[in-house]
Amino acid sequence: MAQYSRISGSVGLITLSNPPVNALSAAVRQGIVDTVEKALGDPQVKSVVICGQDGIFCGGADIKEFGKNMSGPPLIPMIHTIECATKPMVAAIEGSALGGGLELALGCHYRIAHSKARLGLPEVTLGLLPAAGGSQRLPRLIGVPAALDLITTGRHVTAAEALQLGIVDQVTDHATVDAAVKFALSVAGKPLDTRRISTYPCPHVSDVDALCENVMQKVRKSAHGAIAPIACVQAVRAAATLPYTQGMEREKELMATLYTSGQARALQYSFFAQRAVSKWRIPSGARWDTSTPRPLHKVAVIGLGTMGRGITVALAQAGLPVITVETHEKQLMEAKRAVSDMLNRGAKRRGVAPPLDKISYSCNLQDLADVDLVIEAVFEDMTLKKKVFRQLSAVCKPGTLLCTNTSGLDVDQLASQSRNPELVVGMHFFAPAHVMKLLEVVYGPQSSPQAVATAMQLGKKMGKVSVAVGNCRGFVGNRMLKLYTEQASFLLEEGATPDLVDQAIEEFGFPMGVFKVSDLSGLDVGWRIRKEEKLAGLSVASGQSTRIREGRRYSPLADLLCEQGRFGQKTGRGWYQYDKPGGRVARSDPWLHHFLEEYRAQHGLVARHIDHQEVLERCLYAMINEGFRILEDGIAAGPEDIDVIYVFGYGWPRHRGGPMFYSGMVGLEKVLERLEHYYQAHPDVPHLQPCRLLRRLVARGSPPVHKWREVIKNLHSQL
Numbered sequence: 001m002a003q004y005s006r007i008s009g010s011v012g013l014i015t016l017s018n019p020p021v022n023a024l025s026a027a028v029r030q031g032i033v034d035t036v037e038k039a040l041g042d043p044q045v046k047s048v049v050i051c052g053q054d055g056i057f058c059g060g061a062d063i064k065e066f067g068k069n070m071s072g073p074p075l076i077p078m079i080h081t082i083e084c085a086t087k088p089m090v091a092a093i094e095g096s097a098l099g100g101g102l103e104l105a106l107g108c109h110y111r112i113a114h115s116k117a118r119l120g121l122p123e124v125t126l127g128l129l130p131a132a133g134g135s136q137r138l139p140r141l142i143g144v145p146a147a148l149d150l151i152t153t154g155r156h157v158t159a160a161e162a163l164q165l166g167i168v169d170q171v172t173d174h175a176t177v178d179a180a181v182k183f184a185l186s187v188a189g190k191p192l193d194t195r196r197i198s199t200y201p202c203p204h205v206s207d208v209d210a211l212c213e214n215v216m217q218k219v220r221k222s223a224h225g226a227i228a229p230i231a232c233v234q235a236v237r238a239a240a241t242l243p244y245t246q247g248m249e250r251e252k253e254l255m256a257t258l259y260t261s262g263q264a265r266a267l268q269y270s271f272f273a274q275r276a277v278s279k280w281r282i283p284s285g286a287r288w289d290t291s292t293p294r295p296l297h298k299v300a301v302i303g304l305g306t307m308g309r310g311i312t313v314a315l316a317q318a319g320l321p322v323i324t325v326e327t328h329e330k331q332l333m334e335a336k337r338a339v340s341d342m343l344n345r346g347a348k349r350r351g352v353a354p355p356l357d358k359i360s361y362s363c364n365l366q367d368l369a370d371v372d373l374v375i376e377a378v379f380e381d382m383t384l385k386k387k388v389f390r391q392l393s394a395v396c397k398p399g400t401l402l403c404t405n406t407s408g409l410d411v412d413q414l415a416s417q418s419r420n421p422e423l424v425v426g427m428h429f430f431a432p433a434h435v436m437k438l439l440e441v442v443y444g445p446q447s448s449p450q451a452v453a454t455a456m457q458l459g460k461k462m463g464k465v466s467v468a469v470g471n472c473r474g475f476v477g478n479r480m481l482k483l484y485t486e487q488a489s490f491l492l493e494e495g496a497t498p499d500l501v502d503q504a505i506e507e508f509g510f511p512m513g514v515f516k517v518s519d520l521s522g523l524d525v526g527w528r529i530r531k532e533e534k535l536a537g538l539s540v541a542s543g544q545s546t547r548i549r550e551g552r553r554y555s556p557l558a559d560l561l562c563e564q565g566r567f568g569q570k571t572g573r574g575w576y577q578y579d580k581p582g583g584r585v586a587r588s589d590p591w592l593h594h595f596l597e598e599y600r601a602q603h604g605l606v607a608r609h610i611d612h613q614e615v616l617e618r619c620l621y622a623m624i625n626e627g628f629r630i631l632e633d634g635i636a637a638g639p640e641d642i643d644v645i646y647v648f649g650y651g652w653p654r655h656r657g658g659p660m661f662y663s664g665m666v667g668l669e670k671v672l673e674r675l676e677h678y679y680q681a682h683p684d685v686p687h688l689q690p691c692r693l694l695r696r697l698v699a700r701g702s703p704p705v706h707k708w709r710e711v712i713k714n715l716h717s718q719l
């Protein structure tokens with residue numbers, strides 16, 4: 001699948017054709033080999049242009065082929081043939097030139113890019129390295145420091161940056177193929193000896209070992225256990241220290257380890273999972289490709305606290321006019337200052353003008369009469385939210401979508417307050433809302449296809465990864481998180497410390513342990529909710545044991561800390577101590593350890609040794625078990641939805657795919673066996689009891705994660 005033609009008399013034009021991204025499938029590689037041979041063998045042809053059809057050069061290797069038996073011509077000799085050609089080869093880059101696509105372009109003698117094109121070697125994000133010569137050619141072309149940056153991060157660069165770095169020779173605002181053909185005519189017959197990148201010496205770096213070591217240390221810190229970034233540093237180091245052929249050997253060796261690794265499988269799964277969730281479908285039958293979102297000309301945000309401010313910033317940055325509403329002038333002005341500061345900082349970072357004029361501020365709900373969509377972000381209080389929804393229903397024009405940012409209240413109850421419950425959905429953002437990529441779009445039984453489609457599309461416009469989920473307490477993310485944090489507290493009762501639990505979780509790959517996160521977001525938030533639920537505080541039924549609530553095990557540790565005013569970072573004390581209120585660096589707190597000892601003594605608990613494995617099994621398997629229940633309940637459409645939520649919203653290490661994918665990697669039998677073991681040891685924790693879907697999957701021979709949907713469908717049809 002590469003077309004060949006001759007144009008302008010003497011230019012052979014090769015067009016890659018494999019929609020939608022012209023990935024280098026076996027057929028495309030064969031097409032390139034054949035057409036290059038044709039062009040080189042045609043005496044009329046003096047130079048060659050390679051381009052991609054439909055405005056995209058090439059999205060790289062065909063990721064769907066990974067893990068299968070490789071067929072078709074391999075990339076390395078194909079690119080080598082292009083580089084060795086005696087006729088000038090010119091890459092005409094429109095849209096994207098990524099991974100193998102850029103490696104193909106680096107094999108060409110010249111590169112012409114459209115000004116809107118993006119280039120990069122994102123293999124590291126798929127658990128790989130640029131193993132078709134990319135790790136050896138790029139440093140020779142742009143120098144070791146810049147190549148290390150691009151290859152270890154996988155970031156895409158604009159055509160302008162690519163020109164500045166020396167990756168491309170020319171950038172055009174006009175028809176790229178025309179420009180490339182013109183260029184090809186101009187270089188026909190010229191010597192090519194200085195244009196073959198593999199023959200370049202690597203630009204000199206004064207102390208390459210020190211440079212690579214420095215980058216290696218940074219990469220190890222940010223990789224949280226991912227192996228590909230480390231291999232990328234090693235491959236670039238080989239380019240800097242070895243002749244090209246030996247460097248290529250090293251590249252191959254490193255790639256061989258990565259290619260078959262579980263991390264690469266997890267990252268490639270994650271790539272497709274992220275795309276799968278955008279193709280949402282919900283139990284009512286509504287789906288992404290048959291539901292039309294409504295156009296949004298003006299939107300509103302109610303409540304400019306932590307979340308409302310971030311949401312407003314994200315909306316304005318997406319170019320949408322926003323009207324914001326607060327209760328009083330003082331709060332409004334305070335929020336206006338904060339929002340303007342956030343916009344100014346963001347604009348400075350990106351080198352653009354801050355979109356301050358997109359936002360208007362008001363204390364009057366009546367000003368929302370003409371908006372198309374409202375996002376409510378007032379306090380987490382059902383009575384207040386219901387009132388706001390009733391008011392909105394009366395004020396807004398017919399057809400306005402009403403969305404709530406509640407972190408877990410019943411969206412259906414809120415919908416019932418509106419004249420048009422079909423136009424109500426949850427839009428659950430994560431703090432800080434202008435930074436965090438995840439958005440849970442919560443639909444209810446009455447939500448119209450248009451309402452879901454509009455919220456999903458708005459999320460996309462705001463740069464979010466949006467996942468449609470059903471309505472239940474905590475939705476998907478927080479419902480599972482509850483089990484994870486609960487187990488962490490139980491482990492403290494049984495003998496662990498926050499330091500030990502966090503260390504195990506951070507070694508697993510989370511950027512922050514559960515207790516550090518709790519200190520960061522504030523222990524008081526959960527405490528307030530538990531008091532409202534009558535699980536904590538004065539309203540707990542008298543005579544109840546401190547460690548039992550509603551007939552099941554309960555840990556009051558977090559409540560006890562709150563009673564001492566230990567709310568986390570904001571008060572300088574929580575599960576850890578900080579140098580001052582607002583301090584960021586968590587230090588182990590002897591007071592806390594003493595407090596835990598006293599607590600255990602008071603409740604007759606004997607501390608036992610707890611190791612990292614138990615921490616991981618208890619915390620993660622409890623959460624995974626709840627994930628299976630969520631699938632059973634039909635709250636998430638598939639395991640990919642849960643995994644995307646955890647990777648983008650909760651810091652689950654991407655190289656471990658997500659909790660559901662991870663359970664498959666561990667082995668479902670093992671997860672089941674450990675849950676059974678822990679449930680037996682803790683029969684007062686019903687959530688440790690393995691759920692039906694997990695048992696069913698194991699009984700079916702533990703099929704791979706992409707086959708679970710069939711089992712889930714059968715389970716549902718039997719209910």
Ligand SMILES: CCCCCCCC(=O)CC(=O)SCCNC(=O)CCNC(=O)[C@H](O)C(C)(C)COP(=O)(O)OP(=O)(O)OC[C@H]1O[C@@H](n2cnc3c(N)ncnc32)[C@H](O)[C@@H]1OP(=O)(O)O
Pocket residue numbers: 020021023058059060061062063064075096098099100101103122123126128129130131132255256259272275276
């Ligand atoms: C020992 C063995 C040696 C092997 C050596 C191999 C070495 C290599 O050569 C390594 C590689 O290239 S790895 C691949 C590197 N390329 C990438 O990571 C780019 C991935 N794609 C993108 O970023 C965006 O799709 C892109 C920016 C391109 C376009 O974004 P859009 O937002 O416009 O579109 P998407 O919704 O992302 O994608 C549209 C559909 O295309 C599918 N797709 C994208 N890239 C693909 C790719 N590289 N391979 C296969 N399918 C791919 C994507 O899944 C989506 O499919 P549908 O959801 O079904 O429509």
Ligand SMILES: NC(=O)C1=CN([C@@H]2O[C@H](COP(=O)(O)OP(=O)(O)OC[C@H]3O[C@@H](n4cnc5c(N)ncnc54)[C@H](O)[C@@H]3O)[C@@H](O)[C@H]2O)C=CC1
Pocket residue numbers: 302303304305306307308325326327331377378379380381384388405406407408428429430431521
């Ligand atoms: N803070 C977080 O990490 C997250 C919070 N949420 C949810 O977002 C919502 C807001 O939370 P936060 O921003 O943290 O609360 P917050 O307490 O920081 O802000 C709430 C704001 O709403 C304003 N407000 C109250 N009643 C109002 C009314 N009738 N009209 C207009 N404004 C009113 C208050 O003055 C306050 O500025 C809650 O439902 C919360 O559960 C969701 C995800 C994460």
